[in-house]
Amino acid sequence: MKKINYCLIEGKSVAFFAGIAVSVVLILLGLFAAYNMEHHGHIISGMDNQIVWGIPHVFAIFLILAASGVLNVASISSVFRKIFYSPLARLSALLAITLLVGGLIVLVLDLGRPDRLIVAMTSYNFKSIFAWNIILYNGFIVICLIYLWFMMERRMQKYYPTVGLIAFIWRLILTTGTGSIFGFLVAREAYHTALMPPLFIALSLSLGLAVFLIVLLLDCFETHCPLEEGILHRPKSLLGVFIAVVFYFVMVYHLAHLYFTGRHGVEYFILAGGGIHTILFWGGYIFLGTILPLLLLYHERFTKSHASIAAAALLTIFGGFALLYVIIIGGQAYPIEIFPGMEVISSGFFDMPVNGLAGHPYMPSIWEFMLGLSGIGITALLTLVAVKILPFMPCSLADVSLDPDLKD
Numbered sequence: 001m002k003k004i005n006y007c008l009i010e011g012k013s014v015a016f017f018a019g020i021a022v023s024v025v026l027i028l029l030g031l032f033a034a035y036n037m038e039h040h041g042h043i044i045s046g047m048d049n050q051i052v053w054g055i056p057h058v059f060a061i062f063l064i065l066a067a068s069g070v071l072n073v074a075s076i077s078s079v080f081r082k083i084f085y086s087p088l089a090r091l092s093a094l095l096a097i098t099l100l101v102g103g104l105i106v107l108v109l110d111l112g113r114p115d116r117l118i119v120a121m122t123s124y125n126f127k128s129i130f131a132w133n134i135i136l137y138n139g140f141i142v143i144c145l146i147y148l149w150f151m152m153e154r155r156m157q158k159y160y161p162t163v164g165l166i167a168f169i170w171r172l173i174l175t176t177g178t179g180s181i182f183g184f185l186v187a188r189e190a191y192h193t194a195l196m197p198p199l200f201i202a203l204s205l206s207l208g209l210a211v212f213l214i215v216l217l218l219d220c221f222e223t224h225c226p227l228e229e230g231i232l233h234r235p236k237s238l239l240g241v242f243i244a245v246v247f248y249f250v251m252v253y254h255l256a257h258l259y260f261t262g263r264h265g266v267e268y269f270i271l272a273g274g275g276i277h278t279i280l281f282w283g284g285y286i287f288l289g290t291i292l293p294l295l296l297l298y299h300e301r302f303t304k305s306h307a308s309i310a311a312a313a314l315l316t317i318f319g320g321f322a323l324l325y326v327i328i329i330g331g332q333a334y335p336i337e338i339f340p341g342m343e344v345i346s347s348g349f350f351d352m353p354v355n356g357l358a359g360h361p362y363m364p365s366i367w368e369f370m371l372g373l374s375g376i377g378i379t380a381l382l383t384l385v386a387v388k389i390l391p392f393m394p395c396s397l398a399d400v401s402l403d404p405d406l407k408d
Helices: 014-040 055-070 072-078 083-109 114-122 129-152 154-183 196-223 229-259 261-273 276-298 306-333 366-389
Strands: none
Touching (some): 014 083, 055 129, 055 154, 072 154, 129 154, 154 196, 196 229, 229 261, 261 276, 261 306
């Protein structure tokens, strides 16, 4: 492989300034929403004593998982020695940092009392997976910064594979910890399963690669960097594999629940009688997030089109978001079984059917959407500023410039 030259983006186009403007607007809207939710209380949101994790948490978990998964591009280069991905490693590590920062800020702003984060950072309860995650998230950012430094500093090149291996292991542990938040919750029937960590790892890989492909296509459009079929073929095919792996774990998750008689209720709620949760599962995740992307990625009529690849990546992101909504919010909406095996005639503990459906109603407010979208705005702004001031993008991604063997 020939030596790759990296370039700064000019940042003088209408598209660049439009991206900056949209990002700033989203951030300001998020700050305004956070102020109102802090001032008036979470009563103005759609969350309550049953649905304590709402749309902001779906956005936050989405960004955290994408941050872990997007680093896979750099890991393939440094850990698995696939030098084909080396030119893309810098952008991969940058996105890992910016996505995680965006997700964590959404979580902090949703606390209502962001200053209480200081307590969480100074008083650790190591029996809590949340305490472990604070260490994992902060450690991930530090490791990615060192990873980037070693990529860009020629004197540190000999340590680059070692740091890459540490980053690879750390992100697996981080995603396992995020999945364990739900897997360890015994009170929620939809959560308590050992399949949550591997499902979240697989989901992070598909979401991360989908986000990476979108950013890569946008950056190459902005910088007029040649991006040919030979370059997109491998990550495009890999995205299809990750989509299939996520589907496999989702299928095993639901088949395992169907096997246990005690969880037939929650399965019926998600798969058939859960209203918006059922619609998002079958329509959002299965059809739009799995079947259509696989068709766009592998059907010979679409597979060579940049627009089809971009559409497949966007659909993968939407499907992953829908799946997270079903897991996080659907898992809370299903009634808590406080007295197993007993028939409860009247109760105030969220264990009774609502409006004819066995589930707790939840309608996210505009404040929650504004707060969640601010995380995307923060990620976009940090990424745009970074690629403007430091060389993260290769000057050319033409097939021949990366691998002379690709030349006809």
